[in-house]
């Protein structure tokens with residue numbers, strides 16, 4: 193359950209590798225007919241959290257994902273994958289859209305966290321995330337979330353309240369960045385590697401805690417073998433999606449109720465406590 | 469979204485963690501008098517207790533411990549606590565620069581007299597039954613970990629079953645880092661429970677108090693049917709110091725205060741403490757007439 197010393201920090205570096213494939217790469221390789229759908233219908237369009245409609249495995253799906261850039265210029269345009277309230281409101285809008293038409297939702301998580309900023313606070317960053325959580329918790333269609341790089345805190349979870357939670361082997365998922373954790377609890381951001389270790393943020397550890405359904409191996413790190421990683425991820429997603437669709441056939445209201453109840457139980461049972 | 473109590477000191481004047489009252493207002497020797505951090509006046513401490521810890525001169529709202537809050541809001545002797553036996557664990561064997569999480573929990577329990585950062589139970593407010601969940605900022609910055617989430621969800625489920633409203637009173641630095649992703653997932657867990665409560669047509673009223681940040685603000689506290697804040701409470705997603713450091717911008721005057729949130733449309737109302745109980749009572753009467761939608765999903 194515990195990786196070798198410093199393994200966690202090595203994973204952090206891999207998860208953040210600039211050449212690691214991003215959500216648009218997954219969409220390009222795994223789907224057909226993709227049409228990107230923009231905007232929150234209220235204020236703007238967030239290029240750090242993208243969404244759209246596509247064919248995956250012969251079926252129409254709604255795709256969501258944090259999009260980082262591969263170079264500085266794109267990273268600035270994508271705000272380093274840190275979504276603003278508009279991103280979460282767009283995601284929430286597209287989830288309701290998916291429910292309306294009975295389309296499953298596939299979400300690809302890859303963000304350092306939601307943007308901390310003056311404008312984001314003014315426009316309700318916390319509320320936007322909370323409302324996305326609420327909608328996703330009660331969504332009447334199957335949902336699958338795959339962490340492809342960094343799963344950073346509430347900004348990641350906002351599109352992660354899913355029926356299946358999958359992680360790539362070299363991705364991480366954490367309550368806070370190791371740097372932030374180190375700055376707060378060690379008073380020293382340079383202790384990030386230690387923090388990463390004790391926080392249990394690697395895919396294998398999180399699977400051992402029962403928080404992740406399946407870890408997709410990376411025989412070579414995703415940035416060295418992008419096509420192979422994406423293909424393997426696509427096969428795992430397809431298997432889970434077929435399984436969910438078989439258990440909860442679209443268009444059957446009773447199945448939708450069972451799906452929501454099962455998602456509730458999943459999250460309801462998360463936690464470590466004792467009753468004395 | 470870390471437990472950001474470190475970041476919460478206004479203008480960076482953070483000091484680590486003495487109890488809220490002594491941090492805010494250094495007691496003058498024999499505790500007879502308390503200095504108001506806002507106007508600087510010396511207040512007779514007994515007078516401050518009588519006003520529910522609101523400065524009689526400038527109306528500064530001192531922070532309340534969870535038990536003080538419950539006493540100030542509920543009808544006398546009506547509070548019955550729930551789930552006192554639910555206690556935290558150290559699932560990660562978490563060790564930081566100052567030692568292990570298990571030790572920290574034990575020391576905090578000893579210092580604060582609480583086992584965890586959330587107190588739940590049922591009580592009457594102005595004669596109406598209500599399920600209460602009150603955060604205690606003195607307990608590790610009222611950070612949300614597994615016990616916080618579990619106790620809150622149990623309270624919400626009981627309220628849904630008995631069709632009594634939920635009142636959450638929040639002050640928090642965010643998710644508790646010492647329990648890792650288990651803490652983050654409490655955001656989803658609590659919101660999912662509120663989703664059910666909403667389908668049952670039972671209201672959730674959230675009271676946001678100083679300070680309220682991170683995973684709490686970004687989950688159950690802001691999906692309430694009614695969001696009320698105390699005057700001048702600091703409320704936000706990211707802590708002000710983090711924002712200042714990252715953006716290198718000067719924060720606007722009044723940034724993240726309750727008044728700022730009201731201006732930006734994020735909360736329903738700011739209610740001063742002296743009329744809070746009466747305001748809640750009125751709301752509970754109004755919502756007692758709620759009619760659940762037929763065919764609503766539960």
Ligand SMILES: [Zn+2]
Pocket residue numbers: 504505506507508509523524525526527528
């Ligand atoms: Zn005063």
